[in-house]
Amino acid sequence: MxxxxxxxxxxxxxxxxxxxxxxxxxxxxxxxxxxxxPSARPAEPAPPVALGVFRLNQPAQQGSYALGWAPKGTVRLVIEGADVRFAADGRFGIGFGRDHQPTATITAFLADGRAVTDKISVAPRxxxxxxxxxxxxxxxxxxxxxxxxxxxxxxxxxxxxxxxxxxxxxxxxxxxxxxxxxxxxxxxxxxxxxxxxxxxxxxxxxxxxxxxxxxxxxxxxxxxxxxxxxxxxxxxxxxxxxxxxxxxxxxxxxxxxxxxxxxxxxxxxxxxxxxxxxxxxxxxxxxxxxxxxxxxxxxxxxxx
Ligand SMILES: [Zn+2]
Structure with a gap:
């Protein structure tokens, strides 16, 4: 039965x-x-999620996509070890896979030679x-x-x-x-x-x-x-x-x-x-x- x-x-x-x-x-x-x-993406302008020096338009979670702002003077952007495209105004997109680990590392290399790094917390779903x-x-x-x-x-x-x-x-x-x-x-x-x-x-x-x-x-x-x-x-x-x-x-x-x-x-x-x-x-x-x-x-x- x-x-x-x-x-x-x-x-x-x-x-x-x-x-x-x-x-x-x-x-x-x-x-x-x-x-x-998943939380619906808020209409722009969104209250940004402040990391150390980067900002995201919504908290990161598994399977999600967010818009980010890189710090002024960024000449190169690296997320999880890979180069990522960004716009002239510092905007970039970032996605997190279904089984993404709890953090993502993001680094901006600045025109003055400095490099700044943040860790993004990725909430589980x-x-x-x-x-x-x-x-x-x-x-x-x-x-x-x-x-x-x-x-x-x-x-x-x-x-x-x-x-x-x-x-x-x-x-x-x-x-x-x-x-x-x-x-x-x-x-x-x-x-x-x-x-x-x-x-x-x-x-x-x-x-x-x-x-x-x-x-x-x-x-x-x-x-x-x-x-x-x-x-x-x-x-x-x-x-x-x-x-x-x-x-x-x-x-x-x-x-x-x-x-x-x-x-x-x-x-x-x-x-x-x-x-x-x-x-x-x-x-x-x-x-x-x-x-x-x-x-x-x-x-x-x-x-x-
Ligand atoms: Zn289907």
Whole structure:
């Protein structure tokens, strides 16, 4: 009986429409819906979080993105050992991955030869974890998948390497689509003790053909000519400053590689191409190598 019920739950979970396969849906367990949402980014000008010499526009937490101000006279900015781009006015963006350690080290090298360092405290977040008693089902990748996947990954990696001139990274983001949030960032299923990959974006359920808008200014770095095996019709936009967005499962893409897009511009439409249980938008974001939660860049979902 217990086995049967577990199997039934797994079956139901696996077929919840409008989310990514393997991602727990946000409405699965009422008891989990009280998980704290990432704090919405305040409208500018925000009360800055004063570190020693740097400032951030909001406290750092796992999976979040913040805007920072480097001290006057900064000629080089290094975060966690890597050089980071910053604007002439000292502004920079900084992202913290889902499993970021409790601190991040940031150093500014100044024109007068001095170097100043701060430690940023990165608050932990709770992630939606579902423990399933069922074993994970592995299916043998098809010959077609194995043949096509390397080329798809090469396109994605090439898009991420493109450096563009865009100021979206310092804008207040807007939701690219309206609808029910059917999957949240960082959620994870554990199959009989074996963790699956965390969900790396936010899912917005919507009808096929519903419009998708640019959440901030940017440049199109990838517009799939035909559906990718997993992502389906994939669109990637670089917002500058090391920040980029990926939009998955689209039914239609309305822009092409190299296009400059403005915040609010129509860029495509929701669909269920690639691996999806139903029509939805999967919106993933990266800041350099850190996967971040798009919900930390936008406010609450506007009412329909
Ligand atoms: Zn998703």
């Amino acid at each position: 217990i086995l049967l019920r577990t199997a039934l739950v797994a079956l139901l979970l696996g077929t919840i429409p409008g989310s990514c396969i393997g991602a727990p849906a946000s409405n699965v367990r009422a008891s989990q819906s009280a998980l704290p949402l 709770q992630w939606r974890i579902e423990n399933l008693k069922t074993l994970r089902r592995y299916s043998q990748p098809s010959a077609e998948f194995q043949a096509r996947r390397p080329g798809e990954l090469a396109q994605i990696n090439a898009a991420r390497r493109m450096v563009v001139d865009a100021d979206g990274w310092r804008q207040r983001f807007i939701w690219p689509a309206k609808g029910r949030i059917s999957g949240v960032f960082g959620s994870q299923r554990i199959y009989a003790g074996e963790p699956g990959a965390p969900h790396n974006g936010v899912d917005v359920a919507g009808g096929t053909g519903a419009p998708v808008y640019a959440p901030a200014n940017g440049v199109v770095t990838l517009a799939a000519a035909s559906p990718f095996t997993l992502e389906g019709n994939l669109l990637m936009i670089d917002h500058g400053g090391g920040l980029n967005s990926a939009f998955l499962h689209l039914s239609r893409i309305d822009v092409k590689k190299g296009d400059v897009v403005r915040q609010g511009q129509l860029i495509g439409a929701i669909g269920a191409t690639g691996r999806a249980t139903g029509p939805h938008l999967h919106w993933g974001m990266k800041w350099n190598e850190e996967r971040i939660d798009p919900q930390t860049l936008v406010g609450a979902m506007p009412a329909p």
